[in-house]
Amino acid sequence: MENYKIVQQLGQGAQATIFLAEKKDTGKSYVLKKVECFDESEANKAFRESQDLLSLEHPYVSGYNEFFIMWEKENSSVFMTIVMDYFPHGNLGTIMQKHRESKDVIPEEKIKNWVGQVIEGLIYVHQKGIIHRDLRPNNLYLQEEGSLKLGDFSVATVMGDTRTCTRATLSSANYLAPELEDTGFTPVTDIWSLGCILFELTTSTFYDEKQVIEKMKEAKEDAFVLEQVFEDVANHYSGELISLIRLMLKRKDRPSASDLKKNNKYVKVCVEMTDASQLEKRKRQKSARKENRIVPKEGGLIKVLEHLATNIDFEEQVLESLSTILEMCKESETLQVDATGKRLISVAMRNNLPQENIQITGCSIFNRLLVTGSSDKPGDAIFSSDVISIFPRVMEEHSSSAEVQQVAAASLMALACNSEAAEAIGFLGGVNHILDAMRRFPNNPELCATCCHALWSLSVIENNVKIVTSEKGLELVCNALKTHMNSPDVAEAACAALLSTTLNDENFEYVGDLDCVGLLISAIDTHTKNPKVVKNACMALASLVEPDEESAYRVLTNEATGGGHISGIPKVMSAYELHKDNAEVVESIATLLMELAEYDDVRAELRHLNVGPKVLSEIFKRFKENVDIMAPCEKALSRLQATIQQKAQAAAQQKALKT
Numbered sequence: 001m002e003n004y005k006i007v008q009q010l011g012q013g014a015q016a017t018i019f020l021a022e023k024k025d026t027g028k029s030y031v032l033k034k035v036e037c038f039d040e041s042e043a044n045k046a047f048r049e050s051q052d053l054l055s056l057e058h059p060y061v062s063g064y065n066e067f068f069i070m071w072e073k074e075n076s077s078v079f080m081t082i083v084m085d086y087f088p089h090g091n092l093g094t095i096m097q098k099h100r101e102s103k104d105v106i107p108e109e110k111i112k113n114w115v116g117q118v119i120e121g122l123i124y125v126h127q128k129g130i131i132h133r134d135l136r137p138n139n140l141y142l143q144e145e146g147s148l149k150l151g152d153f154s155v156a157t158v159m160g161d162t163r164t165c166t167r168a169t170l171s172s173a174n175y176l177a178p179e180l181e182d183t184g185f186t187p188v189t190d191i192w193s194l195g196c197i198l199f200e201l202t203t204s205t206f207y208d209e210k211q212v213i214e215k216m217k218e219a220k221e222d223a224f225v226l227e228q229v230f231e232d233v234a235n236h237y238s239g240e241l242i243s244l245i246r247l248m249l250k251r252k253d254r255p256s257a258s259d260l261k262k263n264n265k266y267v268k269v270c271v272e273m274t275d276a277s278q279l280e281k282r283k284r285q286k287s288a289r290k291e292n293r294i295v296p297k298e299g300g301l302i303k304v305l306e307h308l309a310t311n312i313d314f315e316e317q318v319l320e321s322l323s324t325i326l327e328m329c330k331e332s333e334t335l336q337v338d339a340t341g342k343r344l345i346s347v348a349m350r351n352n353l354p355q356e357n358i359q360i361t362g363c364s365i366f367n368r369l370l371v372t373g374s375s376d377k378p379g380d381a382i383f384s385s386d387v388i389s390i391f392p393r394v395m396e397e398h399s400s401s402a403e404v405q406q407v408a409a410a411s412l413m414a415l416a417c418n419s420e421a422a423e424a425i426g427f428l429g430g431v432n433h434i435l436d437a438m439r440r441f442p443n444n445p446e447l448c449a450t451c452c453h454a455l456w457s458l459s460v461i462e463n464n465v466k467i468v469t470s471e472k473g474l475e476l477v478c479n480a481l482k483t484h485m486n487s488p489d490v491a492e493a494a495c496a497a498l499l500s501t502t503l504n505d506e507n508f509e510y511v512g513d514l515d516c517v518g519l520l521i522s523a524i525d526t527h528t529k530n531p532k533v534v535k536n537a538c539m540a541l542a543s544l545v546e547p548d549e550e551s552a553y554r555v556l557t558n559e560a561t562g563g564g565h566i567s568g569i570p571k572v573m574s575a576y577e578l579h580k581d582n583a584e585v586v587e588s589i590a591t592l593l594m595e596l597a598e599y600d601d602v603r604a605e606l607r608h609l610n611v612g613p614k615v616l617s618e619i620f621k622r623f624k625e626n627v628d629i630m631a632p633c634e635k636a637l638s639r640l641q642a643t644i645q646q647k648a649q650a651a652a653q654q655k656a657l658k659t
Contacts (some may be wrong), residue, residue, distance in 0.1 A: 007020045045165055108236075119194075122150070123257045198251070339380070450493075502543045
């Protein structure tokens, strides 16, 4: 306290006394909040709880600068003094009061900016495990350029008993969620408070502060009260904003700040307007010189990259530059982009993350470079973490865009050919985002095929398979195959992905319920003429049969969707007849027969279907020089012939006994 000089008292409340102070060594103004604690034990507890608030750094959040415990002899009390930033331009409550007095409607565009700023601030603190606990207009401070900062956070001890709100004033209690008595403070109680603030903003022209408090009290008891008010609000504000307020003031199933940013279109627009990651960019845009910004298309790749670097803060220029590079890639499959160029493209994407077209074009460039082999060397910059990390980030930012998910997933699929890149993709959340894309767009066959191909490629890393298992990826792959059974691309990719997911034994408990065997047999039956589908499906069946006898029996006879049973072996044999000259297909069928031949009852059925020695002998003769086919073929043939000999011996013994 000795480092500060008290300038004046700003206010006195039930919880604290507020002072304006100057720091003696710098002369900078701060706010000192002096909170009386019940005893020293409570003060120490509050001190510990406040530690996290010292490390907050975000454009829309103002934490604590420092705090200390004081003992005052005069009244024998323990105080916790909190040092916070001073905002000379006031707070949101100040703005609200001005509009109440003038009866001027607050423009919705301004409210949208504030929504974006507060949502971003809440996401930041909630991710750190911090809840504001006292979110209201007077705690949303105005910065010089008009943006808001969340401030004056309350710690649990200082707030008092959350069930009785013993320290909450009448005005602050108005913003507290109704479920506090049951749950205490949670991240979604802050969302209720924000809903109250928006309700107050949109009604500022026809309700004074006292009337708002009364309406919010009534709304806690009867939500229909809000609907009556919304009829008047609709005269000045959009239905989307009203729907958002309604959503924030739900008593049950209220979304979190992250949920709102991810799933609510109105909030997404608000956040895009105020994206904290774009603040520095916007400042640079304002200070940049106005000059001729025409992409030098005739100057070649180097000139276009130079133009991109110079204008990296200007979305139109970035998009035009990237579009030009993409056209160059299409015109010349041998186009070489050096490490600096690749990193520059990824930086341009990151710097303009909210712009969907920029992300699509950037991903398309990388896809071209990967597919044409222009970036297939192990040490290439495209396989570095700083480049790879942009693709999961793009998928997260544009989770509702199927086109973005498609091109980004295709990039991850191509990158996974490099084992180090495949490992980095899993670590950076790429596998999770691929699975999220399948959840969001289950009816998009192109995207499902790309995601399944990516999962297959990424399965070279054991940890990626574990991620797929923990995220219930097997179910997603089965659903994709079932939904798009008639699509050869999905069938090929999903069968391969099924093979990769069965590498983890934990998935076997779901194999029966998901009817994996039945789906694979259906894929063979539906796409008998497609060698890639047949090969992948047979390899996946072999991987299921090898450790699981039940799967082997399901290959023999499985319940059909429309009733009855379906036999898988005849389907496989039909495919064999069509592809008997295709070594890869024959190898997968021979491997499946080898695994099936390990089970006694299955061997008998194979002989009954005339699959045994006849087919295997034919394969043996046709591919006797192919070691990969001979090994499973010989093993299966050996097992089947041994069974025949055993049966012949048993029959001879019985005959001898009779005679």
